[in-house]
Amino acid sequence: MTQKIRTSTHYLAAMILLTVYGGQVCPLIDTLTLAHWGTLVAAAFIPMALLRMWLLPRLLNRVAIYDQPGRQFFFDLGLFLLFGSGLAVYNTVHLGFSVFESGPKVLLGFLIFGFFSGLDLALERERANGLTIIRENISPPETVRYTSLTRKFSGFALATVFLAGTVLILTVVKDVYWLTDVNFAMEGSRAQLLIVAEIGFIMLVLSGYILLIIASYTRNIRLFFGNETSVLRKVREGDLTRRVPRLTADEFGEIAGHTNIMIDGLIERDRIKNVFGKTVSPAIAGRLMDREKQGLSLGGSIQPLAILMCDIRDFTARAEGNPPEQVIEDLNRWFTEAVEATNSHGGVVDKFIGDGILALFGLDGEMDACEKAVACARDMLARLDRLNQSLDTPISVGIGIHKGEVLAGIVGSPERLEFTVVGDPVNTAARIERMTRRLDADILVSAAAHSDLPEGREWRDFGEQSFKGKSQKIRLYGL
Structure with a gap:
């Protein structure tokens, strides 16, 4: 249920924010009314949500539980790019917008919201799968795909900087274009306030999504470390019957695997000590x-x-x-x-x-x-x-x-x-x-x-x- 609610919230937020985003970065879209552009965005999101609802379960059932978060992220990102491309083509064919003026900006908007939404939903999937692995004591298969944490962090950081920087540059370019038609003597102060408001709004939205990803990942880390430390606490108390479930195919999973090897070594040590204690006092x-x-x-x-x-x-x-x-x-x-x-x-x-x-x-x-x-x-x-x-x-x-x-x-x-x-x-x-x-x-x-x-x-x-x-x-x- 959490995954469905989270998905609906992301799609609704992305649809609203893309409606506002279009007029802020593209002068051509700014010529449309808010209702007109909002209707076009909604026309892209409704079939996208239905397709996701039908196709995603079938796609995830074909892969191991450890590969599902990554597969879901690329699937969600691909959906946003697919329907973003469709909307860009519609604007060019039916509205007569320049393919190089409007299309890349629309596609960039879908890319941004697809990236952050898909990443947050993938982190939620990773957490839900982790709880399932703990509950059902699932072990990773030999063919599980390993992705290091440094690669994940580097990819997230580079993508975030690129996307945020590109949106800010497009906004500034659009505002400069708009300022050429402004009478500074009459509307200069108002124009400055509008530009500051636009940039502030974009920064607020991007910061909100970044904080959301950090919060989701922090929650997952709390699960991973809690899973590890609870078993280590039992080991310290002398209980060697527990094992650390491997929740992810990264360094956290490696730490869990090495911890289990250590526990096996302690069991072997106690077994030898027990046999040793029976051969001598x-x-x-x-x-x-x-x-x-x-x-x-x-x-x-x-x-x-x-x-x-x-x-x-x-x-x-x-x-x-x-x-x-x-x-x-x-x-x-x-x-x-x-x-x-x-x-x-x-x-x-x-x-x-x-x-x-x-x-x-x-x-x-x-x-x-x-x-x-x-x-x-x-x-x-x-x-x-x-x-x-x-x-x-x-x-x-x-x-x-x-x-x-x-x-x-x-x-x-x-x-x-x-x-x-x-x-x-x-x-x-x-x-x-x-x-x-x-x-x-x-x-x-x-x-x-x-x-x-x-x-x-x-x-x-x-x-x-x-x-x-x-x-x-x-x-x-x-x-």
């Missing part, structure tokens, strides 16, 4: 991401950590006596419980070693790392008791906890990196875990870890124990 993944910003390099730093080593007892026999699928399923169910227990107590699962788990506490410098490690071990055993109620073959584990300074950092090669901890305390924690079988204890902690635990909990003192490869004995405590 989120805390370690975060550390690697932080190191990557500074340039990943091998090496690390010495940190005091509480180290928990958990291993399934008699796993080899279990693997031999059960189907592989069942072994993997039971193992994954246990790992799920163990990882949840570790995370809930502020620990980090560094890696899975076969059927064993290496967990770290104190990576962020917590003072109660050993206490958290023991709480995690107790939670693991409680979860395992519940899990065993649903398993055909119960799982039994041993847990060893030790405290010491380790090298925490990135190891490997430039092509394959891993964040881990290296040092004697890690090996000691593994040996303490193995000692749980011989001492018949589910949880064993070293004296170094035990010294950081709060008093009041009953621990069994197993005394100093010897370990293979260790020159010094280690006192162990068990629950």
Whole structure:
């Protein structure tokens, strides 16, 4: 409905203004009465409007929605030129006007109003099509015609300057011709006022049309930028489900396309991050991401950590006596419980070693790392008791906890990196875990870890124990 109302308004305004324009730029047309010339202009506009109403929908249906605004502009401009040429021919044949005196001026008038009217209607079509593209999520075809914004602006500016300048020159020439018949002594002041009024009227009309085009284009830009910024706002909030519809085949469409590529890249980044976060703990993944910003390099730093080593007892026999699928399923169910227990107590699962788990506490410098490690071990055993109620073959584990300074950092090669901890305390924690079988204890902690635990909990003192490869004995405590 907006397009029809806008078209009717433009045609009515152009018809009225062309009626006034004819007498201002052409001395021959000025010899006709206003009613006579107005009737001739109306006789050109009525069939032009009917032809447009019938032909335009059929023409636009044949082209892509992105090409419709440009096609409509040239169609409207062509209609004005066609019927303007017809009126110029009529003036020459039936009224006897000079073909070089009146015809070009009539054609220029139709060209001016056809240009501005067609451009405004094309901008309205572009906006309406943009809303349709957003609503129906239409994508541009491969063959869409690309027109740069600089080309559009340059064309509009050059056409406006040319048309406005030509009309003003013709008006001045006509007034100079008219002044030759004026008695300046009698009518000089009146003649000056009339000339100023004519030029002022032309400038007012041209300025009005230019402002109208600027307003229409500004409204379209508001739609384009609003369309872009609304999606970017969602992206900033973490919503990557939206895409920017490409409303035009110019730089705005290019920006929308690049924004969508960026969103796809963010989705791929999150997908990789999600997979990465499942292969290593989120805390370690975060550390690697932080190191990557500074340039990943091998090496690390010495940190005091509480180290928990958990291993399934008699796993080899279990693997031999059960189907592989069942072994993997039971193992994954246990790992799920163990990882949840570790995370809930502020620990980090560094890696899975076969059927064993290496967990770290104190990576962020917590003072109660050993206490958290023991709480995690107790939670693991409680979860395992519940899990065993649903398993055909119960799982039994041993847990060893030790405290010491380790090298925490990135190891490997430039092509394959891993964040881990290296040092004697890690090996000691593994040996303490193995000692749980011989001492018949589910949880064993070293004296170094035990010294950081709060008093009041009953621990069994197993005394100093010897370990293979260790020159010094280690006192162990068990629950």
